[in-house]
Amino acid sequence: MKYQAVIGLEIHTELNTRTKMFCSCSNNPEEKRPNFNICPVCTGQPGVLPVINGEAVKKVIKTGLALNCQIPEYSKFDRKNYFYPDLPKGYQISQYDKPLCLNGFLNINGEKIKIRRIHLEEDTGRLVHPEKADYSLVDFNRAGLPLMELVTEPEITSGKEARQFAEELQMILRHLNVSRADMEKGQLRVEVNISLSQNKNLGTKVEIKNLNSFRAVEQAIDYEIERQAGLLDKGEKIIQETRGWDDVKEITFSQRGKEESHDYRYFPEPDLPSLHFTKKEIIEIKKELPELPQEKRERFSEQYRLPSNEIEIFIQNKELNDYFEDVSSRFTKKDKKPFKLAANYLLSEIPAAAKALQIVNYQISDKISSQNFADFIVLIFEGKTSSKIAKMVLAEMFKSSKTASQIIEEKGLVQISDENELEKIINQVVSKNPKVIADYKKGKTNTFQFLVGQIMGQTKGKANPQVVNHLLTKILGRL
DSSP: OOSEEEEEEEEEEEOOOSBOSSSSSBOOTTOOSTTOSOOTTTTTOTTOOOOOOHHHHHHHHHHHHHTTOBOOSEEOOEEEEOOOTTOTTSEEEEOSSSOSEEEEEEEETTEEEEEEEEEEEEOOOEEEOOTTOSOOEEEOSSTTOEEEEEEEOSOBOSHHHHHHHHHHHHHHHHHHTSOOOOGGGTSEEEEEEEEEEBTTBOOOOEEEEEEOSHHHHHHHHHHHHHHHHHHHHTTOOOOOEEEEEETTTTEEEEEEEOOOGGGGOOEEOTTSOOEEOOHHHHHHHHTTOOOOHHHHHHHHHHHHOOOHHHHHHHHHOHHHHHHHHHHHTTOOOSSOOOHHHHHHIIIIIHHHHHHHTTOOSOOHHHHSOHHHHHHHHHHHHTTSSOHHHHHHHHHHHHHSSOOHHHHHHHTTOOOBOOHHHHHHHHHHHHHHOHHHHHHHHTTOTHHHHHHHHHHHHHTTTOBOHHHHHHHHHHHHHHO
């Protein structure tokens, strides 16, 4: 390329603490009643004093440790001064030169994307713009929620890589249980700083604000690279500014000139004490870290031998992941275990059965216990039931709490494995299909599966497939 994209991300995450950042108001992002979870502190009334939410501080440190950050022994809060209608105090309590986390990284496709800092601040309120009205309303329910901001170094080079970084970060945040990080609900918001360099000369930086989907992150960056390259090709200058993203038109648009840090007139927050951490305290927090997505990928690949696309589904769905691991722990044989079969049924057959029964928004663990499902998988794995019968049994298991063995017994679905009985049925099928037999003798091997289908149909799917294949091969060999 003629130009090299230089991209840095600023990612804001609303933490899922019980209360707000500096007061005891409920942190409930689902609250629909405007200005309900508010108090004199989070609405910035005169004479009130903030109190630091220790749970929020711990969650930021936990995130920093998961992202390979250094945790300084000293940190403090600062005032960031600017006016906006939904900023009740006229300033925001944030962090400037002494953040909670420094110098981390996240691996994306084998490349380390460096993280400059992670700091903690309070969120603003929310403006509501009634349709066809000439005024706006302010809802302060969100004001004062604990907001974590992560800033990367400008080391990302494409929209795709930026999207992958944001997606991986979301999974980590969910594994840590520090946030649901739902972009549609504004719990994870991405801002992009992007410039184009030529001959190692850095270009003018442009910021794209409040991207609320992974798709928007990738598309906005790709569009902005093309826009800036077009201007440079025409000999025009890039203006340092803040731009928005239009999801409908799929273009960025100018919003305002870009502020610099000195425009905010930062100074230490006089109403809050500084924070001091001992090495022992950090070690104790680190002990609480769960298994992270990359560690899980490596373990699932080695332990369960699953393909990467299936592993990603389990990583992204905690309930499904926990159920699969519980099921897998119940396979008792020491040698071969049906992990792949269990994963296939969970990811393919279970959704198909639920759809056929018109069951939506279900929790699999509420429908079928992990022990029952494990026993069901073992029956298939050991060839004690056919795939056709298994689908019938699975549908019945969805509707009742009965085990697979009980359903097979009650419904008369016991698999036929007796060789004498199956040999009689196979001989009948062979005698009824002389043309197919003749074609088989001429080398048309696909006729074998036709005959198997006829046998399975005559036994209503109850015939043991392995026994059928063995006997049919033997009988055809004698003809």
